[in-house]
Structures are given as structure tokens and as C-alpha cells.
Amino acid sequence: MRPTVSVFFKRLALTALLAAVPCLAAAGPANTLNVTPASIVMDAQYSGVDLTVTGSVPTGADVLVRVTGTPGELHLREKGKVFGLLWMNVGKVTLSNVPSVCLIAASRPLAQLGPVAASFRLDALTKAIGVEQQGGDQSVDIPHELLLLKSREGLYREGAEGISLGPEQGGMQPFTARVGMPSSLKPGTYQVEAIALRDNAVVGSTSATITAALAGFPKWLSELAYQKSALYGVMATVIAIVSGLAIGLVFQSKGAH
Amino acid sequence: MSLSMSLYLPIAGASVNCLAIFGLGGVVGLLSGIFGVGGGFLMTPLLIMMGIPPTVAAASDSNQIVGASTSGTLAHFRQGNVDIKMGLLLLVGGIVGGSLGVQIIAVLRRMGNADFLISITYVLMLGFVGGYMFLESLQAMRKSSDAAGRSESPRGESLYARMMRTMPLQLDFKRSGIRLSVMMPFLLGMLVGVLAAIMGVGGGFIMVPVMVYLLRMPMHVVVGTSLFQILFTCMNVTVMQAAQNHTVDFILALLLLLGSAIGAQLGAKVGKKLGGEHLKILLASLVLVVMVKMLYDLLARPDILLTYAGGH
Numbered sequence: 001m002r003p004t005v006s007v008f009f010k011r012l013a014l015t016a017l018l019a020a021v022p023c024l025a026a027a028g029p030a031n032t033l034n035v036t037p038a039s040i041v042m043d044a045q046y047s048g049v050d051l052t053v054t055g056s057v058p059t060g061a062d063v064l065v066r067v068t069g070t071p072g073e074l075h076l077r078e079k080g081k082v083f084g085l086l087w088m089n090v091g092k093v094t095l096s097n098v099p100s101v102c103l104i105a106a107s108r109p110l111a112q113l114g115p116v117a118a119s120f121r122l123d124a125l126t127k128a129i130g131v132e133q134q135g136g137d138q139s140v141d142i143p144h145e146l147l148l149l150k151s152r153e154g155l156y157r158e159g160a161e162g163i164s165l166g167p168e169q170g171g172m173q174p175f176t177a178r179v180g181m182p183s184s185l186k187p188g189t190y191q192v193e194a195i196a197l198r199d200n201a202v203v204g205s206t207s208a209t210i211t212a213a214l215a216g217f218p219k220w221l222s223e224l225a226y227q228k229s230a231l232y233g234v235m236a237t238v239i240a241i242v243s244g245l246a247i248g249l250v251f252q253s254k255g256a257h
Numbered sequence: 258m259s260l261s262m263s264l265y266l267p268i269a270g271a272s273v274n275c276l277a278i279f280g281l282g283g284v285v286g287l288l289s290g291i292f293g294v295g296g297g298f299l300m301t302p303l304l305i306m307m308g309i310p311p312t313v314a315a316a317s318d319s320n321q322i323v324g325a326s327t328s329g330t331l332a333h334f335r336q337g338n339v340d341i342k343m344g345l346l347l348l349v350g351g352i353v354g355g356s357l358g359v360q361i362i363a364v365l366r367r368m369g370n371a372d373f374l375i376s377i378t379y380v381l382m383l384g385f386v387g388g389y390m391f392l393e394s395l396q397a398m399r400k401s402s403d404a405a406g407r408s409e410s411p412r413g414e415s416l417y418a419r420m421m422r423t424m425p426l427q428l429d430f431k432r433s434g435i436r437l438s439v440m441m442p443f444l445l446g447m448l449v450g451v452l453a454a455i456m457g458v459g460g461g462f463i464m465v466p467v468m469v470y471l472l473r474m475p476m477h478v479v480v481g482t483s484l485f486q487i488l489f490t491c492m493n494v495t496v497m498q499a500a501q502n503h504t505v506d507f508i509l510a511l512l513l514l515l516g517s518a519i520g521a522q523l524g525a526k527v528g529k530k531l532g533g534e535h536l537k538i539l540l541a542s543l544v545l546v547v548m549v550k551m552l553y554d555l556l557a558r559p560d561i562l563l564t565y566a567g568g569h
Contacts, residue, residue, distance in 0.1 A: 007530075015299075015435050025342035042267070043265065044264060045264055045265065046261070046265040046272060047264075047265060048272065049262035065278065067389070076564065076565060077563070077564050078565060079562045079563070080562070083368060086376070086556065087554070087556070087557070087559055093563065098553075140561070140562055142556055145561055145562045148560070148561045148563075149564075152560075152561065153308075181435075183265070184262075184270055184308065186271075201537055205467060214267055218266070218267035219267070221508065222267040222268065223266070225499065225503055225505070226503055229499055229500045229501075229503055230496070230500040233496035233497070233498070233499025233500050234496055234505070235503060236495055236507040236510065237320070237323055237492050237495050239511065240323040240495070240511070240529045241323060241492075243324045243327075243330075243515070243518065244323070244326070244327025244331070245327055245328070245331060246512070247324075247328050247515075247518035247519060247522065248327065248328040248332060248522065251522040
């Protein structure tokens, strides 16, 4: 029994430590971030989810809430004109340090928040992206095109909506932000940050992480498709044939009279 | 909570509306049942528009076509419209041609201009097939309406007809009511297989005109036989895509299938009511519309100059 108990306590201590991390990262006093749901369950009914982020900022400050996915590498094709007439894929582009998701909400129109806020915005994000072009037109602003592509998919977004500030309490003001997570989210870890801005300066920041994971039927299906892919393919084919036959037979009996 | 029609698809990585997918399947299935085409050239672009990644859209569509063509083949088989002998010969040719086409694409990709050739092949094939069918059936419809009694002056046998008649290994195809060499369906099946592999489609819209104009089969047998042949082609594609690329979303396919299998059954009935010439002219118009859309995509500046790799 003893080793099990000690493992249990070690885990407990670790969990407590991990839970404390967002608090340690906080710059201001009593500046913690609460995110609900703390983990995103991607089951059969999942069609995106609204995250509710609550915390507090010094009175009079504005809040900027940002949800970002883990940065990674992305391989894309670049379109260009061939023979001055036809648009088609002309080159390959490898982008590095691209967050899968970047959703930004602010308590005031972003342009009014001053140059300091600009460093947290989508444009700043694209400056950190590494671009490697193979063929294609070197004059094309690739990070800008990436921004358009990701915005169209709903994976990148910024705007002054969804944040409400509450009444002041002892120099601090609570805020609640609602961030809509897109349905095309990939399972993984996401970082939630809240930045307090006042007079063009950062007066506090705090962050937390949330996870998104497949659950239920989608999880089962995804595991089958990736781990037993040949079986999955045969199964998909057989089910399609059986369904096709079944529907055909239903129509036969209906049309028989 | 209200009853939600949305469903999360883990392979596609997106949430879709069940009714929308079901309806899309129904419309494409109807066309498939009427014309004997798999409908891949319509379904895949529409799925992409609904937010499904291109590679998943194409592969899941193949899976869906397996079910739809099973249902369609069954319906046509009961009406005596499937020439199994012809279908098998075309299929064997198609598989040989398909493997050849995959090799050709691999070589082209290494040379670096595969995408250009694929797009051009697409537009030219669609334009040629659609345009020819359209003009031919328009002519036939005019002829039958204003020259009911007059018979065409018996001209000499065309070179093509003589070649068909004199080729070795002649065989009777009772269902189609024709006699021709075993080599013909095999070689033509192979040709369609090569083109289909290059274009990444089932090839139904090329196969149908080939059977009508080059094998000279009656239109109603063409549709049933084409569906029979497509069934096997798409079974092969589904298993390969699932095993190698993990791009088959079987739930998406099943939803599309429910819609399209019902649509295909209705289509087979509608097709029987429409005359052969009407069928041909409608299919020709459909092919031409897709061609114009593809040509537009090639000529107009895209909104975004980046796309995801994969597909074509």
C-alpha cells in the first residue's frame, strides 16, 4: 500500500503545483484567470463552444483576451498566374511558428488601445511567422495571405466584442469575456491570456491553459481510422454497400404494387 | 437545450449540419441515378464549400459513391439495364488504366507541372465531352422531330464502324444488343482509367459518352453499366484512401449516402421517363456548367493566394 499512497501524494502535489501556475504568472494582486469550461470536450454534439473567461484588472484599465493554439509548421501552396492568364498553384510555402488558432477580444476597439496593444494583435503575430518560399512570387505578402486564409476559416479573429467590465471593488474591476471557439478546432492545448492595458501601458497580465480533446464516438472513430486504417476502409466500404442494398430493397418493396 | 442538427466529424475535423449534408446527398444522388455518373465532380466542390477539407471531401465522396452506386446498380439491374459482361471488361481496363495514370501523375509531379496539366485536362475534357454531347443530341432531337418519315440516305460504312467490325475477338453483348471486339471495352476502359486517375475523379462523366459514342450502346444500358463499373472503382479508392491517407470520413459518407441512395432510386425512375436524347442533353449541360465554373476559377484572381496542400 505504501508506494501507492506516496505516488498518490506526489501526484496530488504536482496537481496543486500545476494549478498554481496561472496564479504565479499573474502580475497584479489577486489577478487570477478563470476559464470555463476548463477543458473542451469534442464529442458527437460538438459544434464549437463559448469560453467564458473571468478575472479582474486594475480600475480604469482595458482588457484584451487572447486565445492561441500551439505554434507549429504549416505547408501551403501559393497561387500565381501562369502565362499571364491562368491562376493555379505555382509554388510551395513552408511557414513556421504559426499558431493553429488566434482569437482576440478587447473591451474597446483595438485601434483605440494604443501602440502597446498592437503587439498583441494579429498583425504582430504574423511578423513572428517564418516564411520559406519555393517557387512562386517573392513579392506576395505571405503572412498577410495566411491571415486571410485563417480568418476565413474562423481560426483567426480579432474584435472589440464579448467583454464586459463589472463594478469597481477596492481598486480592481472584474471582467467577463466570452470567446467563441470554432468547430474546426484541433484537439490540443490552448493558451488563454488576459492583458490589462491603461494609458498605453501593460498594467497586468495573466494566463491559463485549457485542453481540447476528442471524446465519445468521435474519439473511437478517429482511433479506428488512424490505428486500424485498412480495417476502417474495408468497414466503410462494406457498410456503404449494405446501406445501398438496404435502401434499394426498401424501394423495391414500395414499388412492387 | 434545443434539438441540434449539428454533428461533429472527427476525420474531417469540422461540425456539419446533418440536414444540409443529407440534402446535398439527395440532389447529387438524383443526378447520379438519372445520368449514371458518380457525381464526384459535383459533390466534392460542394463539400469543400461547406468547410470540409478537400482531401477528406474527395475520399469520403468515393465512400458515398460506393453506397449510391450499389443502390443505383440494383435499381437498374431490376430493369434489365446492366450489361455485366461489358461492365467487367471496362472495369478491368479501368483498373489497368488507373494504375498507369497514377504513375503518370507521379512522373509529372517530379517534373513540377502536374497541377497545370491536371487543370487543363479537366477543362478540355469537360468542354470536349459536354460540347460534343450537347451538339450531337440537339441534332438528333431536331432530326427526329422534323424528319419522321424520311430515312437517312444510306452512306458508306464509316472507317470507325469497319474497324470495330473487323477487330479480332468479336463477342456478343446481348444486354446492349451489340457485337464487338473484346479489345474495344478493355482499351477504352483503360483510356478512361488513365484520365480519371490524372483528374482524380471516378470518370463516370467520361465513361458515359465513351459507351454511347464509341461502343454505341443504348443510353439506358449505358447508365446501369456505368454505375456497376463505378461501384468497383470507388470501392478500391475508398480502401486505399482510408489505409494510406486517413481521409475517409465514414460518418460524412453515410449521411451523404442516405440522401443520395434515395435520390438515386428516384433518379433511375425519372431517367426512364425522360428520353435518351433528353438525358444526353441534360448531362451535357451539366458537364458544361462545371467546365465554365472551372474555367472561371482558372481565369479570375483568387481572393486568397494561399491554399492547403493536398487534393490537386
